[in-house]
Amino acid sequence: xxxxxxxxxxxxxxxxxxxxxxxxxxxxxxxxxxxxxxxxxxxxxxxxxxxxxxxxxxxxxxxxxxxxxxxxxxxxxxxxxxxxxxxxxxxxxxxxxxxxxxxxxxxxxxxxxxxxxxxxxxxxxxxxxxxxxxxxxxxxxxxxxxxxxxxxxxxxxxxxxxxxxxxxxxxxxxxxxxxxxxxxxxxxxxxxxxxxxxxxxxxxxxxxxxxxxxxxxxxxxxxxxxxxxxxxxxxxxxxxxxxxxxxxxxxxxxxxxxxxxxxxxxxxxxxxxxxxxxxxxxxxxxxxxxxxxxxxxxxxxxxxxxxxxxxxxxxxxxxxxxxxxxxxxxxxxxxxxxxxxx
Numbered sequence: 001x002x003x004x005x006x007x008x009x010x011x012x013x014x015x016x017x018x019x020x021x022x023x024x025x026x027x028x029x030x031x032x033x034x035x036x037x038x039x040x041x042x043x044x045x046x047x048x049x050x051x052x053x054x055x056x057x058x059x060x061x062x063x064x065x066x067x068x069x070x071x072x073x074x075x076x077x078x079x080x081x082x083x084x085x086x087x088x089x090x091x092x093x094x095x096x097x098x099x100x101x102x103x104x105x106x107x108x109x110x111x112x113x114x115x116x117x118x119x120x121x122x123x124x125x126x127x128x129x130x131x132x133x134x135x136x137x138x139x140x141x142x143x144x145x146x147x148x149x150x151x152x153x154x155x156x157x158x159x160x161x162x163x164x165x166x167x168x169x170x171x172x173x174x175x176x177x178x179x180x181x182x183x184x185x186x187x188x189x190x191x192x193x194x195x196x197x198x199x200x201x202x203x204x205x206x207x208x209x210x211x212x213x214x215x216x217x218x219x220x221x222x223x224x225x226x227x228x229x230x231x232x233x234x235x236x237x238x239x240x241x242x243x244x245x246x247x248x249x250x251x252x253x254x255x256x257x258x259x260x261x262x263x264x265x266x267x268x269x270x271x272x273x274x275x276x277x278x279x280x281x282x283x284x285x286x287x288x289x290x291x292x293x294x295x296x297x298x299x300x301x302x303x304x305x306x307x308x309x310x311x312x313x314x315x316x317x318x319x320x321x322x323x324x325x326x327x328x329x330x331x332x333x334x335x336x337x338x339x340x341x342x
Contacts, residue, residue, distance in 0.1 A: 008135055008146070010153040016118065016133060020090035022052040024115075027095045028102035029058045030252055033065065033173030033208065035096040038120070038143045040068045040166030041159075042093065045151055048160065056082055058104040062253040064208045068166060077106055091116050096143040098123040098304060100130045120146055123305060141182040144170020148190055161197045168194040169204060176260065177205065181290050181308070209257075216254035219244060223258065229268075230330055231337070234292075236262050237272035237326060241318060242279075259287040270294060272329055274322055277313075282321040284312045286329075292336045297329055 017023070025043060027035030039055045046053040054075060061074045068074070075082070092115050097103060100119075103110075110117060118133040119125070122140040140146050144167045151159050151167075159167070171190050175183040178191070194201060223238040230237065240255055248254070255275060262271035269292055273285040284301060286294035288308040295310040301324075303312025314321050 008137060008149070010150045013118075013133070013135065013150060014154040017046075017091065017093075018049075020051070020116075022085075022089045022091075023054075024086065024089045024092045025053065025055045025095070026057055026092065026103055026106055028097045028099075029104050031057055031059055031062070032096075032256070034142045034144055034170040036061070036065050036068060036074075037166040037168070037170030037173070038095040038147045040073065041144065041147045041151070041163040041170070042166075043073055044160055044162045044166075045155070054082075054085065056086075056106070058106055062256075064211050064253070065169070067204065067207050068169065077109070079105075079109070083109065086110075086115070087113050089113065089115050091118060093118045093120060094131070095120050095147075096123070097121060099125070122146065141184055141187050142170045142174035144168075144174070145186055145190070148186070158197075159193070161199065164190075164194050164197050165199050165204070168199055168201060169208075172201070172204065173208065177209070182306075213251075213254060215248040215250040218248040219250050219254055220258065220261075222248065227262065230326070231333055233267040234269040234337075235272065235329065235333055236265060236268045236270075237274065237329070238262065239274040239276065239318070239322060241276045259285045263287040263289055270329070270333060272325070274318070274325060276318045280317070281313060281315050282318060282325075284314055284321075284325055286310045292333055297332045300328060300332075301325065 023046060025039045027039055043053055043055055055073050056075045056077050058077050060076045061069055086109050092110055094103060094117060097119065098121065101107060116132045118135065119131040120135045120143055122137055122143050124138060125136060137146055148167045151163060167190055171187050175187055178187060191201065219240065222244050223240060227236055227238050259271045259273045262268060269289050271287045275283040277283050284303065286298055288294045290308055293307040295305050295307050298305050298310035298312045301312040301314055303310060305311055
């Protein structure tokens with residue numbers, strides 16, 4: 001079963017899920033609100049239907065999303081703790097992954113036990129053959145919207161509150177709190193249903209966006225004081241070095257949203273973050289206001305994503321990665337500015 005931006009037959013998908021008794025849900029490393037919210041939303045539906053289901057992620061749950069974990073439903077993968085249970089899994093459902101390798105060591109566990117995999121995502125994929133069932137809807141504002149569509153089709157009863165809480169989290173975070181151009185009527189429908197179900201949407205916002213650590217604020221001050229502008233200010237880029245992280249006692253979760261902040265600057269059309277993960281690799285993050293696309297830039301660097309939000313993981317030392325990435329980005333944007341984009 002392969003759907004690539006064509007209408008998904010959710011009844012057929014339900015037939016596959018319904019046949020599985022033991023199900024693992026997972027998402028990409030360094031998970032965000034869309035992946036986590038989608039997992040949570042489907043988890044409560046499956047539990048209600050008597051499935052043996054666990055959420056097992058490569059990365060630990062970021063603290064700002066711990067309101068989704070009141071029932072301790074999120075596990076961080078531990079081979080010794082999970083391998084026996086994994087051997088009995090009938091189906092692995094992977095959310096919002098973008099690329100199969102982003103579940104890291106869980107790939108080895110899945111392949112070791114020969115597990116069936118279902119991909120539910122709104123990102124384009126190049127390695128579709130790695131999934132037994134590949135469900136991709138590029139028009140969906142968030143993967144959580146796809147989970148919402150599934151639950152609306154297969155449930156006789158209204159979507160339970162805890163599932164709606166996960167879906168709302170997914171949609172709110174992936175639409176920039178309903179500000180981005182991907183926000184559509186379905187997003188507002190989900191928001192309306194969430195409010196009608198008694199979800200305190202303002203509290204979710206506060207937990208995620210008004211809960212900054214002191215280390216995050218220090219990092220923010222450090223990178224803003226060294227922000228670089230190119231192409232008459234239409235490109236703004238910055239770096240987060242390992243030294244900066246150590247001095248601030250920062251965590252990876254502290255840097256989330258920095259690119260969105262830079263994109264909000266007047267005159268800036270594209271924001272670029274270069275994060276030094278270790279001595280031999282950097283994480284690249286692009287955000288565009290919508291005038292210029294960035295996914296092809298990310299693809300040329302070995303990554304991918306959406307037209308206006310994309311990223312990559314690049315091997316190399318920080319200085320080399322900066323030179324390569326900034327030059328490629330400038331060249332691509334110049335081509336787009338001149339109307340020569342391919």
